Amino acid sequence: MSIDTAWARDELAHFLQLTELYRPPDPPGIFSVRASRANRGPQKDIIASAQVVEQILDRVLPRWRTEVPTNKSVNRWCQHREAAQRADTVLLRDAEVRDRLGDNAPQLSAGVMHPWVWDGARALWQSGHYREAVTAAAKKVNAEMQNKTGRRDASETGLFQSAFSREAPKPGQPRLRLMADDGSDTFRSIHRGVMAFAEGCYAGIRNPNSHEDGLPELPEHEALEQLAAFSILARWVDSATVQSA
Template identity: 35%
Template sequence: MRQQLEAFINLAARYEATERPGDYIGDEGLYAQLHRVEPTVKRILRLLDPELPDKINIDQMAGVAMARNEVQRGLGILADMDDWATRLLPDAPSLPADRLHPWVWEPAAPLWAAEARQDAVLAAARTVNRRLQQKLNRHDIGETDLCMQSFDLKEPVAGKPRLRFPGGRNTPTWRARQEGAKYLAAGAFLAIRNVAAHEDVVTWSEQEALEHLATLSVLARWIEECTVESAT
């Protein structure tokens, strides 16, 4: 990132040095190069500070000079990032989104990249539901009822197979996992999927949306871990 920003500043300096009075394009070769790198520079600056790219538009009068100033600020952030990481941020683990369960991140990733967080969460929830339907070969009921029935402790009956965690089924821990998965799964679809699907605009922060994806990722791992038990 630093190399890209420094290259932009060098181009801007060369462009400004060759600009002639009344000619806001100056050296067309340099101007074209600035145009080519402008989108990448704005993307880098947005990662450093979402407000930095707002003033970058080299087609405006004095646009190159304004852009150069914003890029300088970005370089200043980069120069201090190591110190920030050491001195200002809490000593806490991070959650890489691309390591969420693939049923969750693969459908969510392109929408997340487009900053459509609500749609990303909805796409992930729908994919988890489809995987659950496929695993149980059930397409006759909604996702909340399907979760409640799938993890239920009752014996399977015709047309209603169950999901079963591995382990000894007579232990309190095993029963707790089954019951907990049942209610977490149903709650995820009621409180996350339905909100994303039925509200026009959900004001989730990036952190909140990521936590919703993480919840769906936990559910996806449980569904994949369980075996299907059908009535004999």
């Protein structure tokens, strides 16, 4: 699902209004030389707005918590304000900037991948641990696969091979079907393809990421591609019908 740009920009603007800094007037008869400033909005309103704004920032600027500077000695909301201003510019001018710079190709966003994948990867991704984030997403997809099939005796490649096997279901070994078994080449091709794809994801992506010490951190674009692979796998599992013996 794509982001509602108008709504997101309104939420950011409201937050920026609440957190605007100003110097409160001195009480009558008192003159202060201090330059302390306060936010215009009540803290309870700012906190409520921040709850929504942080989710917008996570979507538009996934690394804002680590890449946008903060100075809490000035004000608690300084980092949020700068991130909100940057995010608003992205929402307003991203298409224009990409067009002017000669790169108007479609962009891949982790936020629109299958929820199992992004929910599993989100926390590690936002701290820049891309390889670990992909591993976490792979574990999440495997756990959801176990939940759907009701199995704890198999996992990862073995579980996918069993669940998408073209054989009839057996006691304790349900099958997942992406279409009815009409004896067609399409049915055989789809289910054989899922098994092969799952083996590639776990043997070629998940295992090296998990078991090889000393590997350099994945570049972000490569990690996105790996997340996308597990997102495809997650959608197949999520949409499949369970057949039990």
